[in-house]
Amino acid sequence: MMLADQPPAAALVFQTLLAHGPLSRAEVGRRTGLSPGAVTKVATPLLADGWIAELGRPAVERAHGRPATLISVRAQRARFFGVKITADELIGVVTDLAAQPLATARAAFASRDVGTVVLAIARLIERLRSEVGALEEGVVHSVGVTISGDVDGQNGTVQYSPFLNWRRVPLAQLVETATGIPTVIENDVRALTVAEQWFGAGAGLSSFALVTVGAGIGCGLSIGGRVVAGAHGVSGEIGHLPVGGSNRVCTCGNTGCVEAVASTHAITEQARQAGGNPTLTMDEAVGLAHAGDPAVRAVFSRAGHAMGLALASVANLIGPERIVISGEGVASYALYEDQIRQTFGAQAFGAAADCDLVVRPLPFEEWARGGAAVAAQHLFAPTK
Amino acid sequence: MMLADQPPAAALVFQTLLAHGPLSRAEVGRRTGLSPGAVTKVATPLLADGWIAELGRPAVERAHGRPATLISVRAQRARFFGVKITADELIGVVTDLAAQPLATARAAFASRDVGTVVLAIARLIERLRSEVGALEEGVVHSVGVTISGDVDGQNGTVQYSPFLNWRRVPLAQLVETATGIPTVIENDVRALTVAEQWFGAGAGLSSFALVTVGAGIGCGLSIGGRVVAGAHGVSGEIGHLPVGGSNRVCTCGNTGCVEAVASTHAITEQARQAGGNPTLTMDEAVGLAHAGDPAVRAVFSRAGHAMGLALASVANLIGPERIVISGEGVASYALYEDQIRQTFGAQAFGAAADCDLVVRPLPFEEWARGGAAVAAQHLFAPTK
Numbered sequence: 001m002m003l004a005d006q007p008p009a010a011a012l013v014f015q016t017l018l019a020h021g022p023l024s025r026a027e028v029g030r031r032t033g034l035s036p037g038a039v040t041k042v043a044t045p046l047l048a049d050g051w052i053a054e055l056g057r058p059a060v061e062r063a064h065g066r067p068a069t070l071i072s073v074r075a076q077r078a079r080f081f082g083v084k085i086t087a088d089e090l091i092g093v094v095t096d097l098a099a100q101p102l103a104t105a106r107a108a109f110a111s112r113d114v115g116t117v118v119l120a121i122a123r124l125i126e127r128l129r130s131e132v133g134a135l136e137e138g139v140v141h142s143v144g145v146t147i148s149g150d151v152d153g154q155n156g157t158v159q160y161s162p163f164l165n166w167r168r169v170p171l172a173q174l175v176e177t178a179t180g181i182p183t184v185i186e187n188d189v190r191a192l193t194v195a196e197q198w199f200g201a202g203a204g205l206s207s208f209a210l211v212t213v214g215a216g217i218g219c220g221l222s223i224g225g226r227v228v229a230g231a232h233g234v235s236g237e238i239g240h241l242p243v244g245g246s247n248r249v250c251t252c253g254n255t256g257c258v259e260a261v262a263s264t265h266a267i268t269e270q271a272r273q274a275g276g277n278p279t280l281t282m283d284e285a286v287g288l289a290h291a292g293d294p295a296v297r298a299v300f301s302r303a304g305h306a307m308g309l310a311l312a313s314v315a316n317l318i319g320p321e322r323i324v325i326s327g328e329g330v331a332s333y334a335l336y337e338d339q340i341r342q343t344f345g346a347q348a349f350g351a352a353a354d355c356d357l358v359v360r361p362l363p364f365e366e367w368a369r370g371g372a373a374v375a376a377q378h379l380f381a382p383t384k
Numbered sequence: 385m386m387l388a389d390q391p392p393a394a395a396l397v398f399q400t401l402l403a404h405g406p407l408s409r410a411e412v413g414r415r416t417g418l419s420p421g422a423v424t425k426v427a428t429p430l431l432a433d434g435w436i437a438e439l440g441r442p443a444v445e446r447a448h449g450r451p452a453t454l455i456s457v458r459a460q461r462a463r464f465f466g467v468k469i470t471a472d473e474l475i476g477v478v479t480d481l482a483a484q485p486l487a488t489a490r491a492a493f494a495s496r497d498v499g500t501v502v503l504a505i506a507r508l509i510e511r512l513r514s515e516v517g518a519l520e521e522g523v524v525h526s527v528g529v530t531i532s533g534d535v536d537g538q539n540g541t542v543q544y545s546p547f548l549n550w551r552r553v554p555l556a557q558l559v560e561t562a563t564g565i566p567t568v569i570e571n572d573v574r575a576l577t578v579a580e581q582w583f584g585a586g587a588g589l590s591s592f593a594l595v596t597v598g599a600g601i602g603c604g605l606s607i608g609g610r611v612v613a614g615a616h617g618v619s620g621e622i623g624h625l626p627v628g629g630s631n632r633v634c635t636c637g638n639t640g641c642v643e644a645v646a647s648t649h650a651i652t653e654q655a656r657q658a659g660g661n662p663t664l665t666m667d668e669a670v671g672l673a674h675a676g677d678p679a680v681r682a683v684f685s686r687a688g689h690a691m692g693l694a695l696a697s698v699a700n701l702i703g704p705e706r707i708v709i710s711g712e713g714v715a716s717y718a719l720y721e722d723q724i725r726q727t728f729g730a731q732a733f734g735a736a737a738d739c740d741l742v743v744r745p746l747p748f749e750e751w752a753r754g755g756a757a758v759a760a761q762h763l764f765a766p767t768k
Contacts, residue, residue: 160734221702228703231705234703234733235702241700242697243640256628317622317698319612319618346637349618355616
């Protein structure tokens with residue numbers, strides 16, 4: 001039995017238990033608006049098939065009537081593997097049904113060709129699987145692989161991933177064949193946004209944006225509990241908002257893009273030019289800025305200004321409750337935070353400036369967990 | 385009985401009939417996923433209270449079994465008044481339950497003070513009411529008033545409307561007191577987006593943006609069938625996206641805003657400067673551009689470039705299926721359409737460029753209908 005085959009009320013009961021359980025049937029009814037009879041009706045097959053379990057008599061009994069039995073999600077009923085692909089490394093995680101990580105692992109790959117990377121993914125999953133021990137009979141498991149770029153999750157194809165230089169790669173099918181496990185794929189930032197929405201800084205919010213700063217600048221948007229996918233597969237491309245202020249040419253060919261000024265790559269390049277040192281690294285640029293080098297500080301300030309304009313654009317268009325800033329670039333966030341907040345405050349329109357800006361370092365293991373969250377999401381409510 | 389008091393299944397049946405009726409009960413069941421018994425159960429009180437009606441025996445009978453009786457929304461069961469407030473005029477419409485306009489009217493107001501405008505609204509509604517004849521007993525009616533600016537529909541307050549220079553005006557309560565009719569208010573662009581989503585260029589789309597060009601530049605965003613409201617009351621402020629390219633100071637105090645270059649006011653001002661004629665009107669500027677005046681054509685081209693960047697920003701962030709361009713400014717759209725499309729195509733990221741750009745002149749009566757649509761929306765599914 002797949003959860004997706006169950007009626008909508010079953011998904012509602014299951015998700016309520018996942019988020020708030022253990023709960024009594026009466027409490028599930030109160031939270032879902034379902035009648036006690038309806039809760040019992042949908043819970044029965046879920047119990048029979050091991051998706052949920054009765055915890056027996058609760059410690060505290062009700063003031064009147066018979067004691068309420070608590071029911072809970074059975075976390076061991078499913079395992080999800082999440083894999084994030086970077087330009088040179090895989091980061092993997094295996095979680096239980098409640099998205100709790102059971103083990104993590106990393107693996108470098110020698111070449112970026114598709115076959116090599118798919119084989120490395122299969123080996124990584126095998127390693128994770130052996131680390132958490134044998135599967136119980138009947139345990140559902142699936143894989144969620146995430147990668148930056150234009151990813152068509154519906155048909156499982158990576159349309160274009162610049163860092164790996166992949167075009168039209170049927171990645172879901174390839175990983176499924178190599179591992180023998182059902183596989184879904186998703187854009188890495190959208191997957192991380194799903195994870196943050198479910199159990200991170202976006203939990204319980206009506207809307208939020210997750211902005212990731214690194215080699216690229218990405219953004220996931222969650223509105224009304226759903227991550228915006230984009231009708232044509234593109235959304236959250238905050239790095240290519242045209243905020244002007246520079247003649248630097250972006251990877252997309254335009255000038256004025258946020259990414260052309262504020263990505264870690266762009267900051268390094270500008271710091272090299274500012275100091276006349278063509279081999280300066282990002283770490284060295286950060287060091288120079290902390291030491292007070294005015295030219296390098298100006299580079300960070302310009303990046304902060306572009307980021308502030310980009311965040312204000314998100315706030316003015318969408319009006320999210322919160323914007324979460326993360327990614328490798330947040331390591332140097334202190335160098336441009338003041339400029340980001342100042343520009344954001346000036347450009348955000350009216351009450352849009354009330355949007356909460358928070359910085360949250362999210363290691364790559366959390367990104368991998370995003371893959372597991374996407375796999376879990378397909379189990380509960382597969383998209384068409 | 386208010387529809388909002390009915391179970392969710394009743395709203396589903398009602399909305400299905402509104403969008404697709406008349407339908408047989410079996411067809412309603414097929415479209416809603418409800419069992420025949422459930423359809424009958426929720427339809428019975430709706431029939432008894434006159435929200436829906438049986439049309440009697442259909443002309444075409446089913447191939448087998450007894451003939452299916454068609455049911456339909458009873459359009460005369462409710463009337464909605466919609467009013468749009470501009471800087472110097474009210475535009476009003478009265479519609480039936482199916483949002484079909486029954487009459488429209490306009491009225492100028494002598495002064496922008498709140499009392500004068502509220503009185504003018506009450507008189508306009510009285511006029512519309514008398515034009516469509518006496519109410520049947522028990523007919524539900526409500527008013528939706530729309531106005532540009534920061535409107536808090538939840539508590540019925542206009543926080544700030546620049547064109548009228550209103551701040552913290554409890555408009556819903558004032559109109560309700562003056563008319564004796566339940567009243568809701570909404571930002572005018574968001575209300576027009578609701579109308580377009582329901583019965584206009586957005587009907588049936590997974591997502592779309594409505595961009596209005598005029599004295600201001602606004603935008604409504606519809607994602608997954610819901611108009612984005614903004615957690616802090618602000619959303620769709622496309623006019624204040626910082627696309628750079630000009631030192632002109634915007635009404636919001638910043639430079640680089642789209643509105644500072646592309647609003648009708650900004651175009652007129654720039655054309656005056658370009659031609660050294662301080663009394664040039666927008667119509668005259670349009671005439672000069674059509675006649676080939678290179679300086680004035682450059683003004684329109686700059687406006688088109690800023691608009692193209694703004695539309696690309698919407699496409700890159702949200703990825704809507706379609707962007708509808710409307711507003712007073714579309715009268716001169718031919719003068720900058722090429723530039724808009726060229727800039728949009730260059731800046732839209734990857735498949736975001738596949739977003740459909742359509743121009744749709746929407747007279748103020750359609751904006752007023754947006755108010756009626758918002759009033760109707762509250763009847764069916766009031767927000768908390």
